[in-house]
Amino acid sequence: MALAVGCRARPGKARDNKTGSWRVFKPIFDHEKCSKCGMCQTLCPEGCIHEDTEGTFIPDYNYCKGCGICAEECPKEAITMKQEEK
Amino acid sequence: MMEITEGSHAVAEAVRLCRPQVVSAYPITPQTHIVEALADFVANGKLDAEYINVENEFSALSACVGASAAGSRTYSATTSQGLALMFEVCFNAAGMRLPIVMSIANRALGAPLSIWNDMQDSISLRDAGWLQFYAEDNQEATDLHYIAYRVSEDRKVLLPSFVCFDGFILSHTYEPVDMLTQEDVDKYLPKFNPPERLDAADPVSFGMYATPEYYLEFRYEHDKALKDAREVIAKAGKEFAALFGRDYSAMVEGYKLEDAETVIVAMGSICGTIKDSIDEMRAEGKKVGLLRIRVFRPFPSEDITKFIKSATHVKRIAVLDKNISLGAKGATAIEVKDALYGSTVPVWNYILGLGGRDVRKKDIKEIVVLAEKGQGDQFYGLRKEVL
Amino acid sequence: MAEKCKACELFDSGHRACGGCGASLAARLVTKAAGANTIVVSATGCMEVFSTPYPETAWKVPWIHSLFENASAVASGIEASLKKQGRKEKIVIMAGDGATFDIGMICISGAFERGHDFTYICYDNEAYMNTGIQRSGATPYDASTTTSPAGSKSFGNQRPKKDMPAILAAHGAPYVATASIAYPADFMQKVEKAINTPGPCYVQVHTPCCTGWGFEGEQTIAIAKLAIETGLWPNFEMVDGKVTKVKKVVRKPVTEYLKTQKRFRHLFKPKQQDAEIAAIQAIADRNAEKYGLDIKLKKE
Numbered sequence: 001m002a003l004a005v006g007c008r009a010r011p012g013k014a015r016d017n018k019t020g021s022w023r024v025f026k027p028i029f030d031h032e033k034c035s036k037c038g039m040c041q042t043l044c045p046e047g048c049i050h051e052d053t054e055g056t057f058i059p060d061y062n063y064c065k066g067c068g069i070c071a072e073e074c075p076k077e078a079i080t081m082k083q084e085e086k
Numbered sequence: 087m088m089e090i091t092e093g094s095h096a097v098a099e100a101v102r103l104c105r106p107q108v109v110s111a112y113p114i115t116p117q118t119h120i121v122e123a124l125a126d127f128v129a130n131g132k133l134d135a136e137y138i139n140v141e142n143e144f145s146a147l148s149a150c151v152g153a154s155a156a157g158s159r160t161y162s163a164t165t166s167q168g169l170a171l172m173f174e175v176c177f178n179a180a181g182m183r184l185p186i187v188m189s190i191a192n193r194a195l196g197a198p199l200s201i202w203n204d205m206q207d208s209i210s211l212r213d214a215g216w217l218q219f220y221a222e223d224n225q226e227a228t229d230l231h232y233i234a235y236r237v238s239e240d241r242k243v244l245l246p247s248f249v250c251f252d253g254f255i256l257s258h259t260y261e262p263v264d265m266l267t268q269e270d271v272d273k274y275l276p277k278f279n280p281p282e283r284l285d286a287a288d289p290v291s292f293g294m295y296a297t298p299e300y301y302l303e304f305r306y307e308h309d310k311a312l313k314d315a316r317e318v319i320a321k322a323g324k325e326f327a328a329l330f331g332r333d334y335s336a337m338v339e340g341y342k343l344e345d346a347e348t349v350i351v352a353m354g355s356i357c358g359t360i361k362d363s364i365d366e367m368r369a370e371g372k373k374v375g376l377l378r379i380r381v382f383r384p385f386p387s388e389d390i391t392k393f394i395k396s397a398t399h400v401k402r403i404a405v406l407d408k409n410i411s412l413g414a415k416g417a418t419a420i421e422v423k424d425a426l427y428g429s430t431v432p433v434w435n436y437i438l439g440l441g442g443r444d445v446r447k448k449d450i451k452e453i454v455v456l457a458e459k460g461q462g463d464q465f466y467g468l469r470k471e472v473l
Numbered sequence: 474m475a476e477k478c479k480a481c482e483l484f485d486s487g488h489r490a491c492g493g494c495g496a497s498l499a500a501r502l503v504t505k506a507a508g509a510n511t512i513v514v515s516a517t518g519c520m521e522v523f524s525t526p527y528p529e530t531a532w533k534v535p536w537i538h539s540l541f542e543n544a545s546a547v548a549s550g551i552e553a554s555l556k557k558q559g560r561k562e563k564i565v566i567m568a569g570d571g572a573t574f575d576i577g578m579i580c581i582s583g584a585f586e587r588g589h590d591f592t593y594i595c596y597d598n599e600a601y602m603n604t605g606i607q608r609s610g611a612t613p614y615d616a617s618t619t620t621s622p623a624g625s626k627s628f629g630n631q632r633p634k635k636d637m638p639a640i641l642a643a644h645g646a647p648y649v650a651t652a653s654i655a656y657p658a659d660f661m662q663k664v665e666k667a668i669n670t671p672g673p674c675y676v677q678v679h680t681p682c683c684t685g686w687g688f689e690g691e692q693t694i695a696i697a698k699l700a701i702e703t704g705l706w707p708n709f710e711m712v713d714g715k716v717t718k719v720k721k722v723v724r725k726p727v728t729e730y731l732k733t734q735k736r737f738r739h740l741f742k743p744k745q746q747d748a749e750i751a752a753i754q755a756i757a758d759r760n761a762e763k764y765g766l767d768i769k770l771k772k773e
Contacts (some may be wrong), residue, residue, distance in 0.1 A: 017529055019487060067690035069691050071691065140587075152553075286509060295522060
């Protein structure tokens with residue numbers, strides 16, 4: 001099959017790259033402590049923290065690299081980083 | 087309609103008729119009259135285009151990259167140092183498969199500084215992946231712009247084109263030129279409609295990078311598109327001939343080759359002089375012919391082979407180059423030799439006319455004598471003190 | 474307006490930036506603020522590379538990369554083309570500090586002088602990160618990089634940061650701002666303002682680089698915040714060349730910022746270089762003076 005002329009692509013394919021495999025530490029979200037401020041979502045460089053219909057923030061571990069910004073910046077300390085078990 | 091006009095103005099008029107939507111250029115001798123004329127067209131409503139007065143040639147072509155990707159027919163013109171400054175963008179525009187058309191008023195490259203004609207500028211970019219057309223006279227210089235847009239924008243090709251014509255010798259010379267009308271050109275050249283463009287309604291990423299798993303294939307496809315352009319040129323040339331009578335379907339043109347013992351190979355305006363001298367030499371009984379290369383990229387190897395390899399009457403070939411790959415030979419000679427690999431006909435190379443040195447009929451005749459004597463692969467017409 | 478796109482993600486997961494990358498967060502925030510009706514022009518650099526290995530583009534808006542130094546010329550052409558086609562997409566350039574402060578200067582100057590309608594975002598991580606942390610015109614005084622290494626005869630980069638906002642304001646840019654990923658709402662507001670201001674606008678956003686500066690990825694936001702709190706990164710807006718808004722702070726000593734990063738480690742180990750630290754403190758003091766960064770206590 002020929003490649004896209006001029007090395008172009010339509011959106012979507014980045015998601016084939018599951019960057020969750022890079023992770024060493026995993027953010028564990030304590031939904032009890034969470035004030036739903038959304039700071040974790042705003043500051044996530046991966047854009048992989050999603051808000052469900054109840055307003056709860058859920059990380060997508062397929063892409064979470066475990067950088068820990070969410071845990072560091074959470075004002076309620078509701079996120080803790082745990083060593084990944086492989 | 088026949089008009090007696092300066093080469094640059096004829097080219098500007100042809101460009102206007104192609105309806106470019108974005109023109110981006112920077113002035114440089116001897117290209118200036120083209121971009122001045124286009125600016126004047128825009129200022130007076132004769133050309134409905136955005137004219138970007140960029141700060142240098144590098145940006146001129148970069149702006150064309152953006153405009154072309156966004157879906158506009160684009161045009162630029164330059165020469166010499168300006169083209170050298172565009173080097174990086176030239177490879178980029180071609181690799182991104184953007185069908186920009188750019189006129190090159192061929193001029194020497196410094197140092198030493200020279201504003202006069204040779205073909206070192208565009209020839210130095212032969213590996214950039216653009217089509218390269220070379221005109222013999224101003225009629226051809228104008229017509230090749232219609233052809234270039236048509237071929238570049240063809241979906242089998244999608245590559246940019248240089249339309250090259252000799253600086254000063256053609257750009258500043260008044261000649262009669264048959265100008266097409268807007269109606270003519272609209273009939274021949276459809277509206278620009280690229281397969282993809284930068285568009286929020288259908289987002290596409292342009293200019294991604296290729297890892298070693300893909301880069302080789304992109305280069306293969308680029309090379310293939312350039313080679314496939316041969317057929318597209320033939321078709322576009324035939325259609326042009328059917329509409330307007332002038333035939334540019336062949337990538338090379340033969341002049342009195344049928345029985346030629348000495349075949350001169352050359353490009354550009356020098357070919358007019360060569361044809362005149364051939365007529366005079368034939369009157370003296372010398373069987374000389376010309377093979378003029380009109381399209382240098384893609385290189386017309388097969389056409390050259392067809393003309394020469396099977397012809398038993400050809401005893402020698404003299405390739406005239408207004409350029410030199412320093413430390414090797416003229417670019418045309420190298421490629422002609424490659425095309426004729428396996429043939430026993432000697433191919434002699436003559437480097438001449440660099441930096442605007444005039445080439446006259448007597449020079450062509452002298453070169454034929456040198457070739458007959460088996461003397462070649464040399465600079466022709468050097469001042470005595472360097473010998 | 475930022476609200477309307479709060480939920481939309483136009484910069485996809487799966488990109489290859491380092492964990493904790495400030496620039497990738499900037500890409501997310503810019504696309505959120507700009508919205509889907511935007512064409513992004515990238516210069517060569519970290520962001521271009523981590524977001525677009527063929528065919529895995531992370532950009533869900535139309536995106537183009539041509540070369541390192543020509544993003545503003547490419548954007549000029551796009552703007553001209555859109556104008557001719559009667560199209561209304563907004564054009565946003567995303568370029569690093571190397572592409573902006575150094576190699577792209579001619580193209581930037583030309584495009585800003587011509588007055589094209591686009592927004593130029595410089596994500597400033599203060600060195601050439603893509604090629605392995607070499608100094609640029611944006612590298613701060615005394616930062617150690619691979620081409621301005623600290624050594625027995627050097628304290629690292631010997632020049633202060635180039636004042637790009639002033640240069641572009643001098644070009645007549647109607648809107649120039651600095652921002653920080655530590656203040657995402659402020660940053661997004663500035664991006665929106667720039668996009669909605671006709672003409673060439675410039676936003677320079679501070680994006681700490683954990684790999685290049687030497688700190689753990691989770692500290693990215695904290696360090697960006699410290700840059701502002703110490704006065705080393707003044708956060709301000711300029712409208713028609715005049716500073717109109719400044720983020721005021723109760724300033725902390727610069728050592729609180731410098732100590733967090735390996736690029737300044739030589740200022741503290743093997744022994745503290747008080748004269749050098751004083752010189753950096755003087756830079757912060759000048760910023761405070763120039764932009765009025767200090768919160769004045771009422772007692773005065």
